[in-house]
Amino acid sequence: MSLEKNEEGFVLKDFSFYILYKIVKMLFIIMPNQVAKGFLNFLTYLIQKFDGKHKLVPMENLDFVFGDGLSLERKKEIISNSYKNLTYNLYEFIINSSLSKEQLSKKITIIGEEYILEAIKQNRSIIFITAHYGNWELLSRYFAKYKPISVVGRPLNNQYLNKELKEKRTLDDCNILDRDGATRGLMKALKSKYNIGLVVDQHTSSSKGGIEVELFGKKALQTDVPARLAMKFDAVLLPAFAVLKEFGKYEIIVYPPILMDSSSSIESLTQAQADAIEKQIRALPDQWMWQHRRFKEEYPHIYKGKR
Numbered sequence: 001m002s003l004e005k006n007e008e009g010f011v012l013k014d015f016s017f018y019i020l021y022k023i024v025k026m027l028f029i030i031m032p033n034q035v036a037k038g039f040l041n042f043l044t045y046l047i048q049k050f051d052g053k054h055k056l057v058p059m060e061n062l063d064f065v066f067g068d069g070l071s072l073e074r075k076k077e078i079i080s081n082s083y084k085n086l087t088y089n090l091y092e093f094i095i096n097s098s099l100s101k102e103q104l105s106k107k108i109t110i111i112g113e114e115y116i117l118e119a120i121k122q123n124r125s126i127i128f129i130t131a132h133y134g135n136w137e138l139l140s141r142y143f144a145k146y147k148p149i150s151v152v153g154r155p156l157n158n159q160y161l162n163k164e165l166k167e168k169r170t171l172d173d174c175n176i177l178d179r180d181g182a183t184r185g186l187m188k189a190l191k192s193k194y195n196i197g198l199v200v201d202q203h204t205s206s207s208k209g210g211i212e213v214e215l216f217g218k219k220a221l222q223t224d225v226p227a228r229l230a231m232k233f234d235a236v237l238l239p240a241f242a243v244l245k246e247f248g249k250y251e252i253i254v255y256p257p258i259l260m261d262s263s264s265s266i267e268s269l270t271q272a273q274a275d276a277i278e279k280q281i282r283a284l285p286d287q288w289m290w291q292h293r294r295f296k297e298e299y300p301h302i303y304k305g306k307r
Helices: 012-030 033-050 057-069 072-096 101-105 113-121 136-143 159-171 182-191 225-233 266-283
Strands: 108-111 126-130 149-153 174-178 195-199 210-215 218-223 236-246 249-254
Touching: 012 072, 012 159, 033 072, 057 072, 072 136, 101 136, 108 136, 113 126, 113 236, 113 249, 126 136, 126 225, 126 266, 136 149, 136 195, 136 236, 136 249, 149 182, 159 174, 174 182, 182 195, 182 225, 195 225, 210 266, 218 266, 225 236, 225 266, 236 266
Parallel strands: 108 249, 126 195, 126 236, 149 174, 149 195
Antiparallel strands: 210 218, 236 249
């Protein structure tokens, strides 16, 4: 049976899920950390066991990237931790939506803040570069404490959750731009000397601005948008990652700025971003989202699992 909107745009399915979200959020808030952690670990087990769509992809990626350089046991551990990281991210997304920027900051330590402060001192905008690594959602809210920030994201399918998310982010000086037509919003932010944040590790195509980079010694396509914007607006390219240290505690690592001079090119700046992402993943591979088919454009044959 299909669900149709009435005159007020009310969607029963969306509203019911929204109410469920509110109940779960209330339970998580009052739930002791150790109880929440135990519940999330059990949920991780179920998700990993029954994730038919992506179940084989993490091992396919790890075999392709590391080959025999990692044992089968270590690869299984990485996959389990990667799923756990995603489950913890969902929990943090729900919990953190009710926290102020000050409360959120108490959960976070930062390494490399001097690079942010130096860019601000020079009155230059920052393009924060990150990956689907650790808790990438934390970065935009945390970095908004320095300057307003615009980030690109897909709207949530649920209209009520999407409205609440946008309202909360607006209060936090964090503007979410829809992917369609996001470039105009990013340029507007940079013209105003604000900062922007981009997640650049997902697969893209050459028709959407993807250019070839080397990642783990393999060919891959990566968006060239950050490099083009940095060159156009003389913005500082700063790779940054929010690393889970213990349940509910994160360490943000800000890498040194990607150097840009007269010899820089779109290709070299994009490769430098890929190098920073690879460096962080190699340091702790357990927190990358191995569930996406990162190399499917150049090496489609490595993915034999269910599509």
